[in-house]
Amino acid sequence: MPIKFTVSVIIPVYNAEAFLEKAIKSALQQPEVLEVIVVNDGITDGSLEITEGLKQKDSRVKIYHHKNNVNRGRSASRNLGIEKASANYIAFLDADDYFLPNRFANDKQIFEKFADAEGVYNAVGFHFYREASVQELKKHTLYTVTREIEPQKLFKTLLYGKAGHFHIDGLTVKSSIFNKTGGFNKKLVVAEDSEMFWKMAITSQLYTGIIKEPLAIRGVHDDNIFDQTDVYKIYTIKMYEALITWCSKNKIHFEIIDELFKWIWIIKEKEKNALAQDIQYWTRLFLPHPKLLFSLLSIKYFPVVRFRQKLFPFLFK
Numbered sequence: 001m002p003i004k005f006t007v008s009v010i011i012p013v014y015n016a017e018a019f020l021e022k023a024i025k026s027a028l029q030q031p032e033v034l035e036v037i038v039v040n041d042g043i044t045d046g047s048l049e050i051t052e053g054l055k056q057k058d059s060r061v062k063i064y065h066h067k068n069n070v071n072r073g074r075s076a077s078r079n080l081g082i083e084k085a086s087a088n089y090i091a092f093l094d095a096d097d098y099f100l101p102n103r104f105a106n107d108k109q110i111f112e113k114f115a116d117a118e119g120v121y122n123a124v125g126f127h128f129y130r131e132a133s134v135q136e137l138k139k140h141t142l143y144t145v146t147r148e149i150e151p152q153k154l155f156k157t158l159l160y161g162k163a164g165h166f167h168i169d170g171l172t173v174k175s176s177i178f179n180k181t182g183g184f185n186k187k188l189v190v191a192e193d194s195e196m197f198w199k200m201a202i203t204s205q206l207y208t209g210i211i212k213e214p215l216a217i218r219g220v221h222d223d224n225i226f227d228q229t230d231v232y233k234i235y236t237i238k239m240y241e242a243l244i245t246w247c248s249k250n251k252i253h254f255e256i257i258d259e260l261f262k263w264i265w266i267i268k269e270k271e272k273n274a275l276a277q278d279i280q281y282w283t284r285l286f287l288p289h290p291k292l293l294f295s296l297l298s299i300k301y302f303p304v305v306r307f308r309q310k311l312f313p314f315l316f317k
Helices: 020-028 047-057 072-084 106-112 134-139 150-160 175-181 192-203 229-249 254-271 276-288 296-301 303-313
Strands: 007-013 032-041 061-065 089-090 117-123 123-126 171-174 207-208 217-221
Touching: 007 020, 007 072, 020 032, 020 047, 032 047, 032 072, 047 061, 061 072, 072 089, 106 117, 150 192, 150 207, 150 254, 171 175, 171 276, 175 192, 229 254, 254 276, 254 296, 276 303
Parallel strands: 007 032, 007 089, 032 061, 117 207, 123 217
Antiparallel strands: 089 171, 117 171
């Protein structure tokens, strides 16, 4: 018997009073939505009053708070929302974004069609609340994968960027999927959503939904964190490191771990660090994982071996 299709929409909120009402109402207008879970992530503006007002009008709006109403970040807030969710399916919406009509209609059909489906991802569009350059308008049209991807090929496709990417606003998953992936990584300031998508792609069956037109809209304004390229540069490599730790603990196939090491190797090569610095980095990366340390992966990626390969390539033919 198929699982009843009801959706808990989780909205983490810090300070978003200019956008929040539109976000919550866009979720409430979806007939499949059982509840809209707003997580107070240390709000200091009028966002809480807006949420309370909407809660009085619609009982599907629910508010949860971190202990002492502190700011704990998007990962902790989403995790609290997942913990409190009661629907069989979960979707996420950033507080400065909004859903378009019929956001979940096609998702429901896909879950009914494919018995093994654990998630569906869709295209997300952009709306500029600030002045945008011609280059920005050209670049930010549709956040989507560019073609239908078989679930078993999704991880490598996302990893190599071969067919675009999807955004968290366009993702709908079974609530049970987090039993496989665990929660969002609270140590990552950014890229925590990408890490979660990759965990889902590794462990679960995610299907392509509507990718040619948006089902949600991402708000672009002066406070967007995705414009902070320096932050992403720092946390992208931390994301790869965290994924390797997660894969090692969850006994994920070495082939996938190898792919992650390969990307770290590419990043470190571009940095052109001194050999001693690279040795220190790779030692720190391998030491917590004895199974990986005493495997072919350490021989393949440890910089001393690569240095010898450059000096004496004939020895490694």
